[in-house]
Amino acid sequence: MDIRIFMKSLNDIDIKLMLCKSNFQWKLLAEKYDEAERKIQEFYGAKIPNELTDALGRVRLQLVEKKGHLPPEDILV
């Protein structure tokens, strides 16, 4: 049951990521991902189920790719 809840939150991020159009939206999703990851680690500790680990890795990869597809943020100058 807990796995399903966590998986649902990760899937929500995954789906919303497809509709993400700006860095601001991406940032909100990234924060959601961080929150979900933190909760998972708090709940499972070091024994995170493989299913959740895979989902976390997948969502993170998609977040990174999405960040790369979004308009580049200003450089430092």
Added chain:
Amino acid sequence: MGILKAISEAVKEKAKEEIIRYLKKVADENGSRPPHPRDRQSERPDRHAESRREERPYPPKERQERTDRNDRPDRNNDRYDRQDRQDQTRSDRRPDQFERPPHRDRLDHADRNDRQPERSDHRPPRTDRNDRYDAPPQEHRSWDRDREREKERQQQHHQPVAQRPAPQPEPRPDMRPPAPVEQKKAEPPVTPPPAPAPQPVIVKSQPVKEEWIAPIIEEPIEKIQVTVITQDIVIPHEFARTLQPLPLNEYTLYIKLLLYSFSIHKNYGYLGAGLKKSVGLDELAQDEFSRLLDRLCKRGLAVVEKISEYQSTYALYLPFDPETMKKVDEKKKDEPEAEPEKAPRAKEKEPARPEMQKQPDRQQQEGRPRGGKKEEPKKGKDTGRDAKKAKEPEKKQPPKGRGRPPVKERPAPAEEPVEEMIPGRTAIHLDDDGLMKAYRTFVSMEIDKAKMRVGRSNFDKIYMEAVKYIDKKHGFKVLSDQERFREYLTQYYISAFDIPDFEAWKKAKG
């Protein structure tokens, strides 16, 4: 013998009369229809036949003798009999199996066409006929010739009708023989006016007259950096009254730009969507924004300079109040090279410079850089990414230069002189912070150059790789941290595009 001759003569005469009567009757029955050539032949008074008939006795003696001698008539050899048969009318003749078929159909058909010209008159005149080939071959149609002769005869005897001119075949326009040259020369070529061809409707766009707008500020506009002593924005009363008659849009734009200028402590910057967004006119269309800015320029409240094909800068008229404002200007003596970039209007007004421009010179003479300025002019990056910035609400009003991490070895932020980062102006005699800002500008321009060099798609790929690299090396959370992400991204670009680092750049600059 004499009696017999008289009797034969009488019989002959009677037969002749009967034949004539019969022929007349047939002719009446047929009406206007001329008789068949064969009938005509029989009807026509053939003098030779008559003379033959008159000459020879009827019945001929030989025949009488033969009949007397033998009752079987030898038809094949009896030419008189044949001649008589020809003279008989068709109705009197019995069909003979040895006679040639009369081909009535063909003849009737031909005659019908020939005899009823009025029927063919109902047809529309042919325009495609070739007279040379369509003309009836009269020399081959003897019956037509005969009929015409007969007609002429009848016309002469009975009704002298006015001769109808022979129908001239209407010459085809394309077959018309060319007029003689003399005629052409004599007559001036009367060419009918050509039919008015449907001319394409060309809507001539009226040249848009530039609206003349009276300038309300005659003073030239100088790019300055200012600090406000009291932290309050003060607009002189007289200037406020001058601004009052401005239209709402222009007034709004100017006030917004003025407030923005105070916020960034300078009255110039790059034009683009970033500026529009920064002044709070994100919803305004770019065209409208440009139009309003143009009107402000005409009113003398702003100056727009095009520094490159894609980049333009603006300078806003800033009412300078020496009591509440301080100018921070690093105008150099070697500025003539930068002066051509100024607006021509500003150049014209050069001799009548107000105190607003004199003060920077004074400050230059003092050589004392003003502190408290952290403003950095945005270089090409601004215009290149204005459209992208517009999509990012989180970067609505990024305070320029504030909170930005150093590139590599950033000196401690302190009260340092501000460098004027107008493109084309060289910054020399700067301290480390000034050099750092100049280096940032340099890096920004180098990245812009690289972006143009590699192309947009390749640059996007590089950005993607940079994001992945930063995620791997610095962790996912860095991607969410805007400042750190920018820093790492700049470092990545510096490495990717072989941009010299700060020390190397400083040495190269001397």
